[in-house]
Amino acid sequence: MGKTITIEGVTRIEGHARISIQVDDKGKVQDAQFHVTQFRGFEKFVEGRPYPEMPSVMARICGICPVSHLMASAKACDDLMAVEVPETGVKLRKLMNLAQLVQSHALSFFHLSSPDLIFGMDGDPKLRNIFGLINKRPEFAKDGVLLRKFGQEIIALLGGKKIHPAWVVPGGVSAPLTAEKRETILASIPDALARAQRGLESFHEVAEKFPQEEEVFANFPTMFAGLVTPSGGLEHYDGTMRFVDENAKTVAEFSNPKFYSDFIGEAVENFSYLKFPYFKPKGYPEGIYRVGPLARLVVAERCGTPLADQELASFRAKLGRAPQSSFHYHWARLIEILYGIETIKKLLEDPNILDTRVRSRARPNRLEGVGISEAPRGTLIHHYKIDDNGQMRWANLIIATGHNNLAMNRGVRQVAERFVNGHRLNEGMLNRVEAVIRCFDPCLSCSTHALGQMPMHIELRGPGGELFDELRRS
């Protein structure tokens, strides 16, 4: 008879989760699951609300990255109205979306994942945390905080300082950018770029120390998916949705968001509230694919900005065109921070960025609308149906963390097979099982639309329920 190891409350991620690992009598791992144990269900409670409310309501799904839901929701509403957003409105939306990308990636890399990289997976847990990091690498920690602040301040400047500003609206944005705000943001660019580049240097100093993790951190062939520009460049706001195989060869593309359901199916499992999207033509679970920073760098031909492209060239020279290990999400995230800052500068230097035509107005002209954008963690899809009065009848949200659900589960199993000894638990083992999840930077509040976090507790129990070993984090 086998045993089950449960990691209750995965740390340094957003939301509630549990990991269970089944081992046989010899202590060999048989299976592993990543359980998302929270549920909120925005899709149901928006029914009956007027569709123009959706961007500001959906933004409340997550207190960490509200902008992502704001974007996808506004785009779904644009589709309902069948309007074209004015060119400057699009650019301003992109500006806010990239600011969100930078601040979110900064938190993920500098504060949530770096303790593992700086102190090592087996490092003393008393030190392997943000305060240990601050003590050991104060400037590095400061760079992380200030990069996040850089992104947040752009969001506040564009949208106002209140919670979830209603600046991104159906049809565009509610107010143009002022020259003063543009200058304020531009003045902060050199500092942000320098911090991002220092972050990359720090990553390169330590990245070579993790060959085992690189080998087994969700390292298996899968498809990748993400938006690309019409010319195949890196894209986060709009464009063509591209699926590629494990060799980066395109297997499917669609430009009209409404076709997403031809390519993406959603499966459910009885051990998690998080759905399991899959590439429909391949079926479930063979249609496993990954989204997010690593996937975006695989599906795109290029970034399209000088510093990011330079770093992408190094990335590909070292890892190949389509790296399969999810350990490389960290590097990809840092490249995207560079890209985000460079593109923010480019957008602000656009001569039309101060144009005052930023919003199109219309009544609903369709009863069904779909919006797709790239959140920091990957592709985000909002699909709405309304009635003749413009009231929401139905909503479906496919969230970045959900796309990665199959890969996260397989990744947990792969790490467990390498590192877990079913007869005795230790901190390094536990941390690696969690760390593979952190590579994906899941946001469980987004993916199931709830908030929360709890301490970790792992129990190793025998078939009769007897406690063999236990690890607890308070």
Next chain:
Amino acid sequence: MSFGEAEQLHPPTAGASGTLVIGYGNPLRGDDGAGPAVVQRLEEMLPTQWASNVSCVVSMQLTPEMSETMSHVRRVVFIDATVNLLPGEVMVNRVWARQERQSLGHHMGPEQLLAMSQETFGACPEAWVVSIGVEKMDMGEVLSPDVTSAVERLAGHLRYWIGRWTEQDVAGEVSVDVAGAV
């Protein structure tokens, strides 16, 4: 408690002045939006001439970059909802920097933010947590009657405290503690 009875705290960080008020919670979850509601009401009450000495922030939750903002001010007031008090009850507690190694993820507490401010930016403000007892945190943007009253009452207290603190900044005096029931 009144200002006259307040215990005096340690001298402030040299050069720092001003008060940062952070109200946090989810305004879509009924009384959980009490913190942001207090800040919004306070902003309506604050005289414009105090603008340079007071900053107000509302947020769904506390986030790391707030530590940098905090490092520039002499004191910070966190306002949050709690289920540990009766609806409408308000309690003010002094808080200090504390490093909690494990619980830090996307979520942070006031003590951790203070520790980040101290350790990362070399300055830590005096700080208080104002807790407002709540009744309902169901979906909806309406505060319950007891919490609505508490919001108004607390905003008035905050206005008074900030006025006194502003005077003390000018006079170079130490801050007085405001901990206790309101």
